[in-house]
Amino acid sequence: DPDEILKNRTHREIVTEARQKLSRHVNNNNANDYYFMKILGEGSFSTVFLCHEIPSNGMYAVKVMTKDTIRREKKLAHVMREKDIMASLTHNFGGHPFIIKLRCAFQDDRRLYFVIKVARYGELYDLLRELNTFDDYTTFFYASEIVAALNFIHRCRIVHRDLKPENILINDNWHILISDFGSAKIVGNKEQEALESEEYETRKAQIQSRGSFVGTAQYAAPEVLSSKCASYEADFWALGAIVYQMLAGCAPFRAPNEYHIMRRVMNLEYEMPENFSPVTKDLIQKLLVIDPMKRLGSLEMGGTLAVRDHPYFNDVDWENIAYRRTPDLM
Numbered sequence: 243d244p245d246e247i248l249k250n251r252t253h254r255e256i257v258t259e260a261r262q263k264l265s266r267h268v269n270n271n272n273a274n275d276y277y278f279m280k281i282l283g284e285g286s287f288s289t290v291f292l293c294h295e296i297p298s299n300g301m302y303a304v305k306v307m308t309k310d311t312i313r314r315e316k317k318l319a320h321v322m323r324e325k326d327i328m329a330s331l332t333h334n335f336g337g338h339p340f341i342i343k344l345r346c347a348f349q350d351d352r353r354l355y356f357v358i359k360v361a362r363y364g365e366l367y368d369l370l371r372e373l374n375t376f377d378d379y380t381t382f383f384y385a386s387e388i389v390a391a392l393n394f395i396h397r398c399r400i401v402h403r404d405l406k407p408e409n410i411l412i413n414d415n416w417h418i419l420i421s422d423f424g425s426a427k428i429v430g431n432k433e434q435e436a437l438e439s440e441e442y443e444t445r446k447a448q449i450q451s452r453g454s455f456v457g458t459a460q461y462a463a464p465e466v467l468s469s470k471c472a473s474y475e476a477d478f479w480a481l482g483a484i485v486y487q488m489l490a491g492c493a494p495f496r497a498p499n500e501y502h503i504m505r506r507v508m509n510l511e512y513e514m515p516e517n518f519s520p521v522t523k524d525l526i527q528k529l530l531v532i533d534p535m536k537r538l539g540s541l542e543m544g545g546t547l548a549v550r551d552h553p554y555f556n557d558v559d560w561e562n563i564a565y566r567r568t569p570d571l572m
């Protein structure tokens with residue numbers, strides 16, 4: 243039973259093992275093994291390329307970061323955390339079909355490279371923008387895939403903390419691949435918590451002095467915006483905001499700038515569209531709850547199992563979720 247195995251291993255042990263598995267690749271690969279074909283996307287300090295891995299003849303996404311930029315932007319801890327968490331999620335219990343997989347990582351004098359599974363259809367965000375809204379089945383399909391992925395991520399004692407349509411990628415079979423673990427947190431990791439409490443003080447000072455929140459507040463739970471102790475429940479708040487957006491075509495908390503979005507989040511100021519079905523409204527209302535302990539998905543409210551038991555997900559066969567009819571999107 244995977245849960246039994248987890249109980250007996252510390253997170254440090256799990257990460258060390260994942261790192262060892264990864265290091266087999268680390269020593270072998272270098273940039274000359276890849277033919278860089280085109281840019282798939284750009285982050286604030288990285289560029290992601292579609293690449294042909296010549297020795298294996300496979301196609302991968304390669305995230306390239308220059309060491310100078312990482313140093314200048316003070317992103318080393320962020321990048322290392324992303325690599326460790328991706329490695330851990332790739333190797334724990336053989337990984338999960340709805341979570342991005344890290345194939346290998348390597349570096350040269352100037353750059354760091356993460357070789358990851360390619361998501362052929364890009365971001366859920368772009369798909370949604372193209373279609374404006376999703377129909378009921380498509381929303382149900384993606385909402386339940388997100389729940390299945392969160393169940394796995396949380397079992398690995400990780401909180402994503404930045405779940406949003408931009409970080410949910412779509413693979414070649416139209417299933418999701420959750421990505422961007424740079425803001426994720428390993429629950430119970432004292433070193434990270436100490437570091438973050440310093441980061442939190444800086445961020446609080448920034449909010450107070452400039453009146454602006456750094457990041458995107460649209461899917462961030464109130465405790466992510468206002469305190470340092472966000473845990474698993476934060477990902478369920480994001481789920482509520484994403485389900486709302488898939489059906490309505492816009493996020494529940496909207497305002498001209500991040501600061502005002504943040505105020506709306508803190509005051510739970512949003513309107514529920516009349517055309518949402520009663521069961522959908524009930525799900526969203528139970529997820530968008532200010533008090534994390536009273537939010538559906540919190541340990542106090544029965545954890546991920548309680549989310550899976552919500553009537554909205556009645557028709558999901560959780561064991562075979564990766565083999566369902568995919569929505570008709572093309």
Ligand code: ATP
Pocket residue numbers: 282283284285286287288289290303305342358359360361362364365408411421422424
């Ligand atoms: P930031 O660092 O600013 O938060 P980010 O985390 O989205 O941005 P990257 O992880 O570098 O930055 O990703 C940049 C873009 O590349 C993404 O928005 C996505 O569109 C694309 N991308 C990332 N990974 C993949 C992948 N595995 N397959 C296809 N496209 C990808």
